[in-house]
Amino acid sequence: MGRIGNLFERKKDSILSIYFTAGFPELTSTLPIMKALQKFGADMIELGIPYSDPLADGPVIQASGSKAIANGMTIPKLLDQLRGFRTEIGLPTLMMGYLNPIIQFGFEKFCKAISGLGIDGLIIPDLPLHEFEEYFETLIKKFELDFVFLVTPETPDNRLLKLDGLSSGFLYAVSSSSITGRDKNFDSVENYVKRLKELKLRNPIMVGFGVKDRETFSSAAKYANGAIVGTAFVNQLGKSDNVEEATRVFMQNIR
Amino acid sequence: MISKSFRLNKGTYTQPNIFGYYGNFGGAFIPEMLHRNVEELRENYINIIYDHSFQEEYKSLLKNYVGRPSPLYFAKRISAHYRSKIYLKREDLNHTGAHKINNAIGQVLLANRLGKRRIIAETGAGQHGVATATVCALMGLECVVFMGVKDIERQAPNVARMRMLGATVVPATSGSQTLKDATNEAIRDWINNPDDTHYVIGSVVGPHPYPDMVARFQSIISEEVRQQLFEQTGSELPNLVVACVGGGSNAAGIFYHFLDEPSVELVAVEAAGLGIRSGKSAATTKLGTTGILHGSKSLVMQTEDGQVVEPHSISAGLDYPGIGPMHAHLFESGRAKFLSATDDEALQSALELTRLEGIIPALESAHALAALNQLQLRDDQVLVLCLSGRGDKDLDTYMKTLK
Numbered sequence: 001m002g003r004i005g006n007l008f009e010r011k012k013d014s015i016l017s018i019y020f021t022a023g024f025p026e027l028t029s030t031l032p033i034m035k036a037l038q039k040f041g042a043d044m045i046e047l048g049i050p051y052s053d054p055l056a057d058g059p060v061i062q063a064s065g066s067k068a069i070a071n072g073m074t075i076p077k078l079l080d081q082l083r084g085f086r087t088e089i090g091l092p093t094l095m096m097g098y099l100n101p102i103i104q105f106g107f108e109k110f111c112k113a114i115s116g117l118g119i120d121g122l123i124i125p126d127l128p129l130h131e132f133e134e135y136f137e138t139l140i141k142k143f144e145l146d147f148v149f150l151v152t153p154e155t156p157d158n159r160l161l162k163l164d165g166l167s168s169g170f171l172y173a174v175s176s177s178s179i180t181g182r183d184k185n186f187d188s189v190e191n192y193v194k195r196l197k198e199l200k201l202r203n204p205i206m207v208g209f210g211v212k213d214r215e216t217f218s219s220a221a222k223y224a225n226g227a228i229v230g231t232a233f234v235n236q237l238g239k240s241d242n243v244e245e246a247t248r249v250f251m252q253n254i255r
Numbered sequence: 256m257i258s259k260s261f262r263l264n265k266g267t268y269t270q271p272n273i274f275g276y277y278g279n280f281g282g283a284f285i286p287e288m289l290h291r292n293v294e295e296l297r298e299n300y301i302n303i304i305y306d307h308s309f310q311e312e313y314k315s316l317l318k319n320y321v322g323r324p325s326p327l328y329f330a331k332r333i334s335a336h337y338r339s340k341i342y343l344k345r346e347d348l349n350h351t352g353a354h355k356i357n358n359a360i361g362q363v364l365l366a367n368r369l370g371k372r373r374i375i376a377e378t379g380a381g382q383h384g385v386a387t388a389t390v391c392a393l394m395g396l397e398c399v400v401f402m403g404v405k406d407i408e409r410q411a412p413n414v415a416r417m418r419m420l421g422a423t424v425v426p427a428t429s430g431s432q433t434l435k436d437a438t439n440e441a442i443r444d445w446i447n448n449p450d451d452t453h454y455v456i457g458s459v460v461g462p463h464p465y466p467d468m469v470a471r472f473q474s475i476i477s478e479e480v481r482q483q484l485f486e487q488t489g490s491e492l493p494n495l496v497v498a499c500v501g502g503g504s505n506a507a508g509i510f511y512h513f514l515d516e517p518s519v520e521l522v523a524v525e526a527a528g529l530g531i532r533s534g535k536s537a538a539t540t541k542l543g544t545t546g547i548l549h550g551s552k553s554l555v556m557q558t559e560d561g562q563v564v565e566p567h568s569i570s571a572g573l574d575y576p577g578i579g580p581m582h583a584h585l586f587e588s589g590r591a592k593f594l595s596a597t598d599d600e601a602l603q604s605a606l607e608l609t610r611l612e613g614i615i616p617a618l619e620s621a622h623a624l625a626a627l628n629q630l631q632l633r634d635d636q637v638l639v640l641c642l643s644g645r646g647d648k649d650l651d652t653y654m655k656t657l658k
Contacts (some may be wrong), residue, residue, distance in 0.1 A: 052430065052562040053548065055442050056286040062429055074560040099284060100547040104561030125286040126547065130274055150287040154449055163287075174288060 003092035003120045004146050004169040007043060008204040008225060015226025016217065016254065017044035017206060018233050019096065021064040022081075023073025024050070029243050030081045034089050036247035041255060042091065046123065046228065049075060049097030056125045060231045064238065075105045079113050086118035094148065094169070096123040107136065111143040121146030121169045132166065148172050153192045157199060164201040171196075171203040173224060175210050193223035217254050229254065268514035268590055269470070271580070275463020275551070278587060280580035283462035285550045288446045292454075293550075295369065297464045303368050304361070304471060316360050317475065320393070321350045323357075325476075327483035327639070332611040339632035342493070343614070343642045344480055344509060351386045353617065353644030354476060354505045355457055359386035361472035363394055366453030373397045373452040377427075377441040379406055379434035379501065380572035380619065381413025382644055383457030388422035398422040401440040403433035406571045413648050431565035434501075434575045438549050458502025459579030462550030466507075466579050473508025480639055481512055488637060495630070497522040498641040499622040500593075501537070501573035503582040505643035510591065520592065523582060524626040526568035527595035537566035538595040539578045540586045548576065553583040569598035569652065570618035572644075596625035602656045604628075605646060617644030618652065 007015065018037050022030045030047070037045055050065035050073050057065075095114060102110050102124070114122075122145055127136060132147075140147045146169030151160055153175075164171055173196060175189050189207060196205055207220040208228035220227035233250055240246035266272040266281070275281040285293055303309055317323040326345045334341045346354035363374060374391050376398070378384030384400040391398035400417055404426045407414050417424050425444075430436040438460075445454045459466040459473075481491040496513055498506035500523040513519040528536035536542060539554050546555035548563055556564045556576035568574040578586075585591035596604070605621035608614055616624065620643045632638065646653065 053435070053439055055439060055550075056288060056446065058443070059429065066430070069562055098547075100555075100557070100563075101561030104544075104546065104557065104559065126284045126550070128283055128285060128290075131282065131284070152288050152291075154291040155287060159290075 002144070002146060004044070004094070007092050008170065011043065013225055014221045015043045015206065016041070017046055017226060017228045018042045019046040019048055019228060019230030020234055020237060021048040021050050021061060021068050022078050023068030023071050024064040024234070025067065025237055025243070027071040027073055027077070028081070029237070030078065031085060033237070033243050033247060034085065034093070036244040038089055038091050040248050040251035042251065043226065045091050045093040046096045046230070047093060049078065049095060049101060051098040051101055054098060058231060060234055064234045075101060075110065079117065082117045082119070092120050094121040094123055094146070095119055099124055099127050108139050111139050111145060115143035115145055119145070121148060123148045123172060125150055129163065129166070137166070150174050153188070160196070160199060160201070164203055167203050169203070170206045170225065171201060172228065173205050173207050175207050175220065189220060190223055197223070214254055266584075268581070268585065269511060271463060271467050275467070277581045277584035279545070280551070280553045280583040280587070281463055281466065282552050283550060284547045284552065285462045286446070288449070289442070289462070292445065292449060293462050296468070299369065300365065300464050300468050303365050304468070309364060309368070313361055313364055317357065321356050321360070322348065323475065324479040324483065325349055327480060327487065329487065330612050333608065336611060337627050337632050338634045340634070340637045341627070342484065342637065342639045344476060344639060346476065346505065346641060346643050347614070347616065347620070347645035351382070351389050352647065353382040353386065354473060354508060354641070355383040355386040356389065357475055357508065358457065358469050358472040358504060359383065359390045359455060362453070362455040362468070363387070363390040363396065366455070367394060367396075369453065371451055371453040373399070373448065374455055375399045375401070375441050375444050375452055376455045376457060377401045377434065377437040378457060379403070379437070379574060380570065380617070381406065381410040381417065381648060382572060382617070384422070384424070385413050385416045385420070387455050387457070388417045388420035391422065392420045399425060399444065401425050401427050401437040401444070403427045403431070403437045405432045406434065406437070409652070410571055410648055433565070433571065435563065442549070458504040459507045459581055460502040460549055460551065460553070460577060466551065466581055469504055470507040470511060470581060473504050474511035476505070476508035476641065477510065477512035480509065484637070484639065492516055492519055493637040493639045495520045495522060495636065495638040497524065497623050497626055497638060499524045499526075499573060499619050499643065500578055500582055501526070501575045501619065502577070503579040505641050507579065507581055509639070509641040510585070514590070521585065521590060522626060522630065523585070523591050523593050524622045525593060525595040526570055526573035526601070526622055527597045528567040528569070530597055531595060535567035537568040537574050537576065539576065540593040541595060543577065551580050553577050553580045554586065569601065570622065572617070572619040573622060594626045594629050596622040600625040600628070602653070605653065606656070614642070615646035616642055617646050618649045620644055
């Protein structure tokens with residue numbers, strides 16, 4: 001079992017996973033942010049690969065990606081920065097990115113490289129089920145990476161079961177059909193997660209999209225195994241010139 | 256259950272396979288949040304479009320509201336100038352001034368049948384936005400159009416028309432602030448409004464089934480050309496068909512019924528901007544590589560790191576860093592020849608058509624005209640050119656050139 005599996009084995013609820021865009025606010029912020037997240041109590045890290053046209057993300061994450069690209073962040077640079085990161089970072093770490101930059105780098109080469117560095121899994125929101133089964137699944141498995149699918153309240157049960165069957169690590173439950181960084185009414189999340197639980201899925205459930213503070217985190221984490229925060233953290237990073245301090249303040253406000 | 260053997264069927268020139276592939280291009284690379292809506296379309300579009308009552312309503316609006324069939328005009332003076340027989344398919348004479356209305360009517364009728372009450376669209380030159388706003392006014396539906404900030408500036412008359420028609424024009428402020436980003440914003444709006452909204456994509460781009468659906472709605476252009484050419488020349492088949500390509504909807508429409516006629520040479524003309532090697536271009540087949548943009552795999556202008564680059568064309572409708580998967584396949588297979596015309600060449604050809612034939616073309620269509628200089632034409636050859644839109648929206652740009 002990998003680091004992600006171990007985390008869910010050890011901890012059943014209130015797991016906090018934090019997303020940030022690699023190369024933002026500075027090109028070299030990647031490792032300092034990861035260290036700060038570990039120091040101030042995050043459970044898991046989602047490292048975003050910047051992309052010019054992130055369809056599933058809102059303006060905050062798109063702007064952070066544009067800044068990161070302008071800062072010079074590329075996949076080869078990011079892999080360079082991650083060399084040896086496992087000597088300092090023990091947290092389960094996934095990479096989240098859109099398919100295009102990864103296939104330009106070379107999908108197999110990418111999987112091999114990140115697996116070698118100690119990255120645990122992948123989230124690629126625009127990699128559809130059909131293409132995954134047709135081609136990508138074999139490569140992801142070959143390098144023993146977890147792959148996390150997104151599901152939404154509109155995903156029908158039979159498709160949910162299918163996506164759950166193909167996911168490993170956890171299932172990413174988008175709290176309502178929405179891009180990242182939108183305000184949410186969390187009352188419906190309770191029913192949604194209850195429905196997911198009743199399906200007796202094989203994967204733990206992490207709720208994402210719209211989780212931004214203590215209140216939304218605790219309501220999202222109440223029924224699921226935990227929650228994923230992205231936009232609110234990226235916002236905080238953008239407002240400060242000290243990423244460690246920004247992370248400390250942010251973590252204090254969410255737990 | 257769909258068998259994997261369907262993948263063996265690589266699709267044809269006209270129709271993608273079951274997963275939306277034309278050869279190596281197409282598919283539906285969409286986040287799960289869009290799955291339900293795109294799947295709903297995929298399951299229903301063929302049945303709805305070919306339903307008898309749909310066809311009746313669609314054809315009746317095309318005839319009585321749009322003014323179809325649009326004329327196929329033998330352009331004598333241009334023909335003499337280029338020593339060939341040049342026929343112009345006058346899509347500029349359609350209601351709202353371009354071919355875009357063919358698709359807008361089709362998709363809004365389809366959305367109506369799916370019970371959607373809110374229509375969103377992206378627009379570059381504003382022609383697709385105006386067409387969509389027009390049909391929404393006609394049907395009494397809410398309409399929101401996303402348009403890049405830069406395009407709002409350079410296509411002001413179309414912005415005014417959309418507003419008068421009751422549409423909300425939302426400026427796309429991200430990225431290059433043109434068509435690519437307007438499309439991103441429209442897709443995000445659809446993700447955020449999954450229940451009541453239909454996204455009317457204006458070109459043969461986007462996830463399957465959009466490229467196929469838009470091509471089918473635009474195929475009326477070549478359906479008419481075959482009949483009109485027969486009436487005027489005694490043969491349904493020309494020697495050449497020429498159209499400009501941004502995303503490629505007018506080209507898809509005028510190519511469609513000639514794709515399986517090997518004797519007909521198909522010529523697609525891209526926008527070279529300031530020149531192919533200038534760094535300010537939108538000629539995707541010259542500068543692009545295989546990538547994923549707006550939900551389909553196609554040729555995309557991008558950096559080696561897979562970041563989509565900002566294209567340039569004087570024509571807002573061609574200022575797009577990709578082409579539809581059907582066209583990528585036509586390019587890769589060699590079925591269509593791809594040429595390009597610069598900003599200046601397009602401007603000169605627009606002026607030339609205006610002075611020789613009394614027709615002011617849209618800047619987009621002027622790129623197709625500019626290709627006449629690059630073709631080795633003979634006087635016994637029949638050439639059909641898609642005059643996709645009229646030039647009223649571009650008068651500001653034209654006036655600057657005349658000075």
